[in-house]
Amino acid sequence: MLSDSGWTGRKFLQETLYRDSHIKVEEEPKTRVCGVCEPNQTLIPLPEINKIAVDPVIFWDALDDRQTIRTYSDEEMHKWELSLLLHYTQGVREKKNGSHFRTVPSAGALHPFETRIIVNRVSGLEPGIYRYLPLDHALVHEECHSGDHQSLCHVCKNPNLISSSAISFIWTAVPERMIWKFGPRGWRYLFIEAGHICQNLYVACAALSLGVCAIGSYNDDDINCILGIDGDSEFCIYLASVGKIK
Ligand SMILES: Cc1cc2nc3c(=O)[nH]c(=O)nc-3n(C[C@H](O)[C@H](O)[C@H](O)COP(=O)(O)O)c2cc1C
Numbered sequence: 729m730l731s732d733s734g735w736t737g738r739k740f741l742q743e744t745l746y747r748d749s750h751i752k753v754e755e756e757p758k759t760r761v762c763g764v765c766e767p768n769q770t771l772i773p774l775p776e777i778n779k780i781a782v783d784p785v786i787f788w789d790a791l792d793d794r795q796t797i798r799t800y801s802d803e804e805m806h807k808w809e810l811s812l813l814l815h816y817t818q819g820v821r822e823k824k825n826g827s828h829f830r831t832v833p834s835a836g837a838l839h840p841f842e843t844r845i846i847v848n849r850v851s852g853l854e855p856g857i858y859r860y861l862p863l864d865h866a867l868v869h870e871e872c873h874s875g876d877h878q879s880l881c882h883v884c885k886n887p888n889l890i891s892s893s894a895i896s897f898i899w900t901a902v903p904e905r906m907i908w909k910f911g912p913r914g915w916r917y918l919f920i921e922a923g924h925i926c927q928n929l930y931v932a933c934a935a936l937s938l939g940v941c942a943i944g945s946y947n948d949d950d951i952n953c954i955l956g957i958d959g960d961s962e963f964c965i966y967l968a969s970v971g972k973i974k
Pocket of ligand 1 (some may be wrong): 794795796797799886941942943944946
């Protein structure tokens, strides 16, 4: 006899089994394809990736050094470090035939996520919430729908993870961007792809000697409410905190 949670999982797997008939031929929906600037928002450009000089790192060492770190120093992070982390988690590496290929894979190259960051300590950036615009490699400032950026600490089971971080990542999924093409199967891809993004963040942080912690234990309703998203057409899928190592 399956427990309730076992049953929920089985039902999810059953209802998202691969079926060719689910592949759609509909037009891509007109929802924001990925972070797009609203008319009243000012673009905050990030340091260009090809102009950032980083110390060379042995790739295998970065993979070996990947680990979760939950306590951070009070030191500020540099904007160029933030620029690299955003690029290697959701940045665009190539535009071809109307598609945007990024530093992470995505089924159908559809990239169904939005990236917001909570900034506590980054040189040259006011604390607050920002959204990343991958096509511009820039940020825009965002207002909280309720409370302020510090309210976001309390959505986590361990509030220190966000309050002590220099920055925290909030990834939200816009399912319509995936479902129009892959039908129910697309739901699986959302969760798989969130994992790709966070793993890239871990490896990039290892290469830059930054601490990072993936966060799955957060209050969904609270975070969606603070961000002003409905939890249905867009919902928070994953978080991570980052900071200088103590
Ligand atoms: C999906 C997922 C969710 C996680 N959620 C949390 C979390 O909410 N809080 C936390 O402190 N660590 C969280 N972690 C980090 C794990 O606890 C950590 O990866 C684990 O202890 C293994 O340590 P390592 O990453 O150093 O190998 C999460 C990791 C994953 C992959």
